[in-house]
Amino acid sequence: MELKEQEPRDPRDPRIMNQEKMKGSTFPTVLRSALEHALQFLEGLETNSVRPMASLPDLRRRLTKPLPDNPTDAKQVLDELMASTEGGIMGNAGGLFFAWAIGGTLPVALAADWLTSTWNQNAALSDCSPAAAVTEEVCGMWLKELLGLPSSASFALVSGCQMAHTTCLAAACNGLLARYGWDHELDGLASAAPRIRVLSSGQRHGSIDRSVRLLGMGSRCVVELAAGENGSLAPVTLNEALAEYSDGPVIVVLQAGDLNIGAYDPFSELIPLAHLWGAWVHIDGAFGLWAAASPTHRHLLAGAEQADSWATDGHKWLNVPYDSGYAFAAHSEAHRNSMSYRASYLTHHADARDQIDWNPEWSRRGRGFATYAALHHLGKTGVADLIQRCCSHAQSLLVQIGALPGAELVWKSSVNRGLVRFLDRRADTTLADHNRWTDTLISAVAETGEAFFSGTTWRGQRCMRVSVLNWQTDEDDVSRAVAAIGRILEQGHAMPDGT
Numbered sequence: 001m002e003l004k005e006q007e008p009r010d011p012r013d014p015r016i017m018n019q020e021k022m023k024g025s026t027f028p029t030v031l032r033s034a035l036e037h038a039l040q041f042l043e044g045l046e047t048n049s050v051r052p053m054a055s056l057p058d059l060r061r062r063l064t065k066p067l068p069d070n071p072t073d074a075k076q077v078l079d080e081l082m083a084s085t086e087g088g089i090m091g092n093a094g095g096l097f098f099a100w101a102i103g104g105t106l107p108v109a110l111a112a113d114w115l116t117s118t119w120n121q122n123a124a125l126s127d128c129s130p131a132a133a134v135t136e137e138v139c140g141m142w143l144k145e146l147l148g149l150p151s152s153a154s155f156a157l158v159s160g161c162q163m164a165h166t167t168c169l170a171a172a173c174n175g176l177l178a179r180y181g182w183d184h185e186l187d188g189l190a191s192a193a194p195r196i197r198v199l200s201s202g203q204r205h206g207s208i209d210r211s212v213r214l215l216g217m218g219s220r221c222v223v224e225l226a227a228g229e230n231g232s233l234a235p236v237t238l239n240e241a242l243a244e245y246s247d248g249p250v251i252v253v254l255q256a257g258d259l260n261i262g263a264y265d266p267f268s269e270l271i272p273l274a275h276l277w278g279a280w281v282h283i284d285g286a287f288g289l290w291a292a293a294s295p296t297h298r299h300l301l302a303g304a305e306q307a308d309s310w311a312t313d314g315h316k317w318l319n320v321p322y323d324s325g326y327a328f329a330a331h332s333e334a335h336r337n338s339m340s341y342r343a344s345y346l347t348h349h350a351d352a353r354d355q356i357d358w359n360p361e362w363s364r365r366g367r368g369f370a371t372y373a374a375l376h377h378l379g380k381t382g383v384a385d386l387i388q389r390c391c392s393h394a395q396s397l398l399v400q401i402g403a404l405p406g407a408e409l410v411w412k413s414s415v416n417r418g419l420v421r422f423l424d425r426r427a428d429t430t431l432a433d434h435n436r437w438t439d440t441l442i443s444a445v446a447e448t449g450e451a452f453f454s455g456t457t458w459r460g461q462r463c464m465r466v467s468v469l470n471w472q473t474d475e476d477d478v479s480r481a482v483a484a485i486g487r488i489l490e491q492g493h494a495m496p497d498g499t
């Protein structure tokens, strides 16, 4: 074969000129521009509408264009992106956002996240990025200490609580089925496999059902148990179910803080009970596990350390940017068996922690840097303060909103959330009227742009949910939100859609 002589590099070749130019000047230009845009956005959080003002048609009109045939200058692309998305960004980075379960981001975590993207490490193997691997080792150690979990537990930094459930439940399948002599990794959940049941209360989050589906267990394996008046699972209810399904492997999913009322299951009673029947206990503590970091709330998690696996989030209460979740397993062997993979082209060292042995992803970002920065910055007292502050602002919001004429406090939890509703004060009104009026109020508050809450149906009643997860929320934000709701209630039935 004849070797083709390489063409000499012509420095006047426009492609080379372009590339040289990009290396030399594009990074400073676009990164400085991004920094300016970011700072402007952050400053605007106090004054701009929390609710996105741009409609979907607006955004489609601005963003949709034919795929360009040719390159566009990087700075121009960035400027256009800013202009096209303006008004389409939800203000959840600020302190006036109280909907769903969405956190903000600490400045130090955001900065570390920028560096993570700059370094662009592939955190699959320690060999690809030793710093990413060791940072995650430390995150695992710190998180276990902070959340009161056994120091021997294995862990994985994943994209969110959904994937933390998936990781933990994969480990549960491995561990439980091994006891029945079934190799879950080799034979999966074929029809001859022992049928796994998942026992959980109706308060569980839908991400449990999705993990169960993703893992091939099928949602029919979930046995829903009735929660008690306080939203938590009673030992006698669990015991009856454990007895009924004692002929096969069982996973019990318990709740550390549910979305509506922040209910905690009584772990110190339920976990030993489940273990008597040989079940694997998994705890969903997406935000609620963080109560363990606060001395005044820690009692809610008494006994939780006895579980077999735990799932939580960094992007909710720790205020690190999306996406960041944490999975922990008491049985590291089952965890590792369910994830690990070996191939000739992958390198491993005996003293390294390769993330691919614990994580469901292959290539992934260096997710540990932002978590490490947040924990280093806050320390134990800083996290405790963050948790306590959010709880106290949530309770203050609930009490003050509940005291407004025409409002009713439905549930004030001991953590960072609760429910209120609004009463239709015309004569002879029914539950349906109150439900409609509550939804009207939720929209009207969002309309003002001053604060943002979301709704939920709880025990048949439409409610407005109050959730505080942002480090930025302060007393002024609480007063501003209450005042905005107060003004709407004063207008009362004069409102167009309230009549």
Ligand SMILES: *Cc1c(COP(=O)(O)O)cnc(C)c1O
Residues within 6 Å of the ligand: 101, 159, 160, 161, 162, 163, 205, 207, 257, 258, 259, 284, 285, 286, 287, 313, 325
């Ligand atoms: C948010 C949430 C989840 C899902 O977590 P993601 O991080 O969105 O995947 C699961 N359980 C509870 C209780 C939650 O609040």
